[in-house]
Amino acid sequence: MKRKSSRYAPPAESPRFSGGGERGPFNYLTVAVLGGVFILGIALGIVFSSSASFSPENIASREAIDRSAPNPELCARYGASAVVSDMRVFMTFNPFNVYISQPRMQPGCVLRRNNWAVLEQRDLVSNTDVRQCRNRMNTFGFTGDIGDTPNIDCVYQNDAAGNMFLNQPGFGAPPPESEQF
DSSP states (O other): OOOOOOTTSOOOOOSTTSTTSOOSSOOHHHHHHHHHHHHHHHHHHHHHHOOOOOSTTOOOSHHHHHHHSSSHHHHHHHEEEEEEEEOOEEEEETTEEEEEOOOEEEEEEEEOGGGTHHHHHTTSSOHHHHHHHHHTTOEEEEESOTTSOOEEEEEOOOOSSOOTTTOOTTSOOOOOOOOOO
16 A cells, blocks of 8 residues: 655655755855955955055154154154144135145154253354243253254144044943153
């Protein structure tokens, strides 16, 4: 007597999904090759998109700026290295327009307030310069070699804007400022 199949019985195995052959459209070897290609692509993307260069045209680190500062040893000991941007702003009033010259970037140094004696000992600033700068709660910054003829200015520290590079979402709180000029 022939038995009738039940509608609840499992279907007969097809040859494609039988025990020893392939398991669907992708087997383990294909997945491993695709994963390797994906990781290799990420690695090559990182290598080719890296723009870190130590040429003078590309300042990529604080150490490069420190090395470029005028009198780097003196600047590190008595202040901080800086990038100085010299540019001029022209405003017309009828009609109102603002024009900005091409900025000239050069290395510089900002001295801490308690280290102004370095400039006074070398007769680079007068007592009047020191008094006026101190009255405005400012400090001195310079460009050029301090042993030659540096360009010295009384500069004002402006913390109103803050460091927008440190206030990015997801990067945590900025570190506390360690130097007060």
